[in-house]
Amino acid sequence: MPLLFLGKEGSGALPLALAFAQYVMCQKVNLPKKSSETTSSLFESSLFGSESPSSAKEETATLPLEDVCNTCPSCLKMADMVHPDVHFSYPIVPKKSGQAIICTDYITEWREFIKSYPYGNVYDWLQFINAENKQGNINVHECNDIIRKLNLKSFEGGYKILIMWLPEYLKEAGNKLLKLIEEPPEKTLFIW
Ligand SMILES: [Zn+2]
Numbered sequence: 388m389p390l391l392f393l394g395k396e397g398s399g400a401l402p403l404a405l406a407f408a409q410y411v412m413c414q415k416v417n418l419p420k421k422s423s424e425t426t427s428s429l430f431e432s433s434l435f436g437s438e439s440p441s442s443a444k445e446e447t448a449t450l451p452l453e454d455v456c457n458t459c460p461s462c463l464k465m466a467d468m469v470h471p472d473v474h475f476s477y478p479i480v481p482k483k484s485g486q487a488i489i490c491t492d493y494i495t496e497w498r499e500f501i502k503s504y505p506y507g508n509v510y511d512w513l514q515f516i517n518a519e520n521k522q523g524n525i526n527v528h529e530c531n532d533i534i535r536k537l538n539l540k541s542f543e544g545g546y547k548i549l550i551m552w553l554p555e556y557l558k559e560a561g562n563k564l565l566k567l568i569e570e571p572p573e574k575t576l577f578i579w
Pocket residue numbers: 412413414415416455456457458459460461462
């Protein structure tokens with residue numbers, strides 16, 4: 388099951404989820420590699436590491452994973468939180484009472500919040516969107532929108548990712564997602 392749990396609120400789960408999503412999407416990481424290239428780049432890094440303490444050398448040698456480039460179109464979209472194949476769900480409150488809202492209605496605030504308070508908690512977030520004393524949740528409309536979005540073809544031909552911040556705010560609406568999680572569309576990752 389393509390479902391990853393990255394820990395609880397306040398533990399840095401969100402920055403970790405974003406880093407992971409960037410890694411999955413980075414075009415440099417996902418370039419088809421020839422084995423000779425991998426070997427030569429490892430050889431280079433061990434040359435560069437020759438004057439560092441031995442622990443650093445070992446680290447280089449045991450980390451064959453390519454790092455994200457921070458310069459490809461995917462990385463730039465991730466930095467701006469506008470990658471069309473990376474979707475976010477988080478607790479929200481209606482802007483007017485009785486209004487059917489989805490997380491996309493708060494996407495501008497969400498992007499600002501993550502950039503300003505990557506380690507913020509749900510209280511910080513609800514303050515940020517002026518929820519006052521209203522209880523946030525991930526509602527049934529959002530669940531329907533998740534199902535709709537993840538059943539679309541990926542915009543850029545790669546993975547589709549849903550990052551859900553604080554899934555405990557799903558409550559009973561979460562039952563709607565069970566089938567999607569059990570039988571996810573092709574190349575779809577859930578990070579909760
Ligand atoms: Zn990149």
